[in-house]
Amino acid sequence: MAKSNKMWTVLVAVDPDANTSLLQWVQEEGRDFVTEVLEAAHASQIPNVLTLRADQPIALWLSTVCPQLPEWAQVITTLVQHRTAPTRIVLLAEGTPDGVAGDLGSLAATPLVAMATIFRPTQQTGTNELVYNYAAIGEALWSAQAPVVTASGPAGTGAQTLRVLPAQSPTESSEWHEPATPDGASGTAPASQSRWFRKKAKTPKSASSPPRGNEVLSSPVVMRTVLPPSRLIVVVGGKGGVGKTTVVASLIRQAARRYGSAMGIDFDYLKPNLALHFWPIDARMPNIDELFDSIDIARGAAGDAGIDEETERRMVAEWIGQLRPPDPGILVVPGPTRRLRVTLPPERAPGYVLDWALAQNDPVIVVDTDPALDEAAETALNRAGQDGVIVLVTTPEYDALAEADRVRQQMVQGLGIPDERIVLLLNYRGSPHAAVPVKEILTTHLPGLELVGTLPWVPKAANAALMHQREIPWPRRVHWDRVLTTLTGRQPDTRAQKRARKRA
Incomplete structure (x- = not known):
C-alpha cells in the first residue's frame, strides 16, 4: 500500500453490532495512516463530525443500512463539498431500510453515491453472511491512491464520478485477485495481506415515518x-x-x-x-x-x-x-x-x-x-x-x-x-x-x-x-x-x- 501523505480521521457508520470489531481493525491496520477512529450509529451524527472537523481529512466508512442515511445524504453531500480538508467516502451497498429495490436502495438517486467508492458484498450460500475484502476497504480509506472528494468532485476530475468495486469471493489459493483498486488499477497481493470481513446480512426494515x-x-x-x-x-x-x-x-x-x-x-x-x-x-x-x-x-x-x-x-x-x-x-x-x-x-x-x-x-x-x-x-x-x-x-x-x-x-x-x-x-x-x-x-x-x-x-x-x-x-x-x-x-x-x- 502506498503511504498516504495525510493522516485521516475515520468515521465508521456501518451498524452498531459490527462497529466494535471494525473500529479495532481500523486502529490496528490503519495506525500509520489514521489519527482517530470515530463511530456513528445514526446518520444525523455524521454532519456534526464533518462540520466540527472541517480542517481535518476525514474518511467516511458508511453502510447503506445506516439509519436515515438517505434522508441525510443531501446534507452530507453539501457539507463534504464545502469542507476545506479532503474527504473520502466508502459505501457498503446493502440496500436501504425503506424498501426501495436494489443494493443501493433509495441512495442510488442521491449525489452521495457519485462521491463514494462502492463495495458490493458476496452473500455466502447457505448462510446469512455478507463477505467484504478488508484490504481493499483499507486501500479506499487511507491509501495515497484512493480518490479524494473535493469541492469540485473527486480529485482531478472536476466532476462527481461513480466508482464501483465488484464483489469478490474468498479463495483458497495462495494469492487473491484484488478487485479494481480505488485508483483504477488491479493487482495481486500475498494471501497474508488478504483480510475478509464477514457480517450477518440484515433484512431491511419496513419504511417508517420520520421520528417524532x-x-x-x-x-x-x-x-x-x-x-x-x-x-x-x-x-x-x-x-x-x-x-x-x-x-x-x-x-x-x-x-x-x-x-x-x-x-x-x-x-x-x-x-x-x-x-x-x-x-x-x-x-x-x-x-x-x-x-x-x-x-x-x-x-x-x-x-x-x-x-x-x-x-x-x-x-x-x-x-x-x-x-x-x-x-x-x-x-x-x-x-x-x-x-x-x-x-x-x-x-x-x-x-x-x-x-x-x-x-x-x-x-x-x-x-x-x-x-x-x-x-x-x-x-x-x-x-x-x-x-x-x-x-x-x-x-x-x-x-x-x-x-x-x-x-x-x-x-x-x-x-x-x-x-x-x-x-x-x-x-x-x-x-x-x-x-x-x-x-x-x-x-x-x-x-x-x-x-x-x-x-x-x-x-x-x-x-x-x-x-x-x-x-x-x-x-x-x-x-x-x-x-x-x-x-x-x-x-x-x-x-x-x-x-x-x-x-x-
Missing part, C-alpha cells in the same frame, strides 16, 4: 460550516410559550459549567422573565428600571444640550457593576420588574448594556429578546449578525412554526442578517404526539436552517425550575457540549468547574 417528539435527533445536527468562534448568542422566538427564556437560562447555566463563567442579558422588556430562573419569586430582584429612570432624569435635567454618551455609558457600568451573581460563575442583567405598565428602555440604552457585556471577560454572553423585535432586540440581532449566532427557538406545531418563519423573514429581509447566522432549536415542551416531523420542518417550514439540537419533553420541569430556581433536569441525550461547541466554535474547558468553584 423526544425520539427525534437525540444529538444535534449541523447543516452548515461552523462560524468563527464567537461569544455572543442571541435567542429569539416567534410565538409565546415556545420556551425561549427557558432555553436562555439553560444555555447560561450550561455555558458557565463548561467554560467557567457566562453572562445573561434580558432584553425582553415586554415579558422580562429571565430573572425568575435565578432569583426566588418573592426576593427583591435587581430592577433595571432604576437605571432607566436615572438616565431619563439626567437627560431631562440636561435639557437641549443633553448629556454626553460617555456619562451614560458610565451610569450603565456602575449599575451593572453592583449586581451580585445569582449563582457561581453566572452574572444576569435582568429586565424590568413586572409592573402594570410596560417599561421601555431609553433610546440607545440597550446598546450601552450590550457594549459593556462584550467588554468583559465572560466567554459566553446569552441574550433573551422580545419576539416583536423592538429596539433592544434589533440591537442584539444586528450585533450577532456580524459576530455571533442567533438561535431561533420553536416548538414543532404548525402555528409555532409559522411564527418562527415570520421572525426569520423579519431578520433576513428586514434587518439584513445573513441566513447562515441563524440556527434552529426545537423544544418539545408539550406532549410530542402532535409534533410536525423534523424532516418536514427542515424541508418545508424552515428550510435551510441548521438544527443544532432538540430539547425533549420533560413534563412540568420548566414550571418546577421556576418555582424553585433550579436547573431543569434535562436527560443525558441533550448533548449540551455539542450544542455549545456548535454555537460558539469553542470546545468546553475541562477545568471550568474548578475555576467556577474558586470564583464562588
